Amino acid sequence: MIKKNDIIELSVTSATAEGSGVGKTEDGMAVFVPQSAVGDLLRVRILKVKKTYAFGKIEEIITPAPERITPDCENFSRCGGCVWRHISYKEECDLKRQKVADAVERIGGIQTNIRPIIGSERVLRYRNKAQLPLGLSKDGEVQMGFYAFHSHRIIDCADCALQPAVFADVMRLTRDFLAQTDNSIYDEATGKGRLRHLYIRLGEVTDELMVCYVVNGNGLKQEDVLVRMLREGLPNLKTVIINSNREKTNVILGGKNRVIYGSGVITDVLCGLTFTISPFSFWQVNRAQAERLYAKAREYAALTGEETLLDLYCGTGTIGLTMARDCKQLIGVEIIPDAVKDAEHNAAVNSICNARFLCADAPQAAAQLEREGARPDVVILDPPRKGCGEELVRTIGKMAPDRVVYVSCDPATLARDLKYFAEIGYETKEVTPVDMFPRTAHVESVCRISREKPHK
Ligand code: SAH
DSSP states (O other), X not given: OXXXXXXXXXXXXXXXXXXXXXXXXXXXXXXXXXXXXXXXXXXXXXXXXXXXXXXXXXXXXXXOOTTBOOOSOTTXXXXXXXXXXXBOHHHHHHHHHHHHHHIIIIISOOOOEEOOOBOOSOSSSOOSEEEEEEEEOTTSOEEEEEEBTTSOOEEEOSOOTTSOHHHHHXXXXXXXXXXXXXXXXXXXXXXXXXXXXXXXXXXTTTOOEEEEEEESSSOOTTHHHHHHHHHHHOTTEEEEEEXXXXXXXXXXXXXXXXXXXXXXXXXXXXTTEEEEEOXXXXXXXXXXXXXXXXXXXXXXXXXXXXXXXXXXXOTTSHHHHHHGGGSSEEEEEESOHHHHHHHHHHHHHTTOOSEEEEESOHHHHHHHHHHTTOOOSEEEEOOOTXXXXXXXXXXXXXXXXXXXXXXXXXXXXXXXXXXXXXXXXXXXXXXXXXXXXXXXXXXXXXXXXXXXXXOO
């Protein structure tokens, strides 16, 4: 039996979707090794031994896997953001598609057509949003960047390969401002200190930049200096906002915004529609991939202009609004009041008059709509990680739409829900995995689900 600190030779034969390679010891124990790749022959140091599996770390790569590449980010080994910078993008896409297929088949018990994954054209600098924590090192140096894996230790970074280059400029200007003024930095442990997070958003089509500072208090010292420095250094700066968060919490944003420059919002374009984005608005982080995801959802919705479309978990309304011109009527349901306000605003800005939005819990709202006799032809589901659950699936069954389009960010809960759909006579015809977040462990999917016998 292996034990802690043993050094073993290990051949990596499979990978988890979370970014670990896996190999087996001579006596059949699985060893998980982060940042290894299928095909690697490694010398591995054992870090922890459980009953049937163990964890190790790479001591030496004896023979590299064919798909192994040199990581193109100096922070990769420490930062908790990316897990796949050491393999080719094609290999990453294969692993992600396999993760979706395994979940649907093993958890859902469903045999269906799993389409090739829609990969991202941009693997670098595809994000339009960053929320960077700040802290102090032991020697009192400002730390700004990303958390290490499963930890709140800040890895100090000057840049991130997933972010637009201009975000590095904002980070640098923020450091310069902090060096020139005596603003304190928040300490998570004590709840003391002022500046907590730097939060940046970029409208990719409009090139409008939003910079937001999350502070433990009402504001920063010398905000006029800050605005002047940002305006001088950032030609596309549109607005600067102070968000107050005085709670001792992991939630990044507090409830109150104060605009110190510009209008407090930026705009961007998605599928030909214009959207207003505030610090609180949900907005797709990889805009180009969101357009591809929505195009697939639209294909699966197969609208003819006659349908009533029910968009559950609609956020700021984006999916439904991009289809509103192709249906008779759109009803969106979303639990966060500000998102509902944004959705209504977004409908108005785009002169969409056949949409209404309800602020409610999706399962409850669906049950209410069903009791009132609502009979949507197509239902769109885009729930958070925990999925939509059995109760909502049963309510949808009672409303008997011809088609359901399920957008999911978690293959396991998706698979569970597809099984509930199967139980009420809805068949999953096709699943398309979509890679919204290259180099990270996340994978999205969109599914076409339909009644085995259409009722019209
Ligand atoms: N469809 C949108 C957003 C999807 S994210 C888009 O593509 O832009 C999931 C959304 O579900 C979030 O906006 C979240 O606030 C909302 N949500 C979470 N729990 C909910 C619930 N129980 N009922 C309704 N909406 C909920």
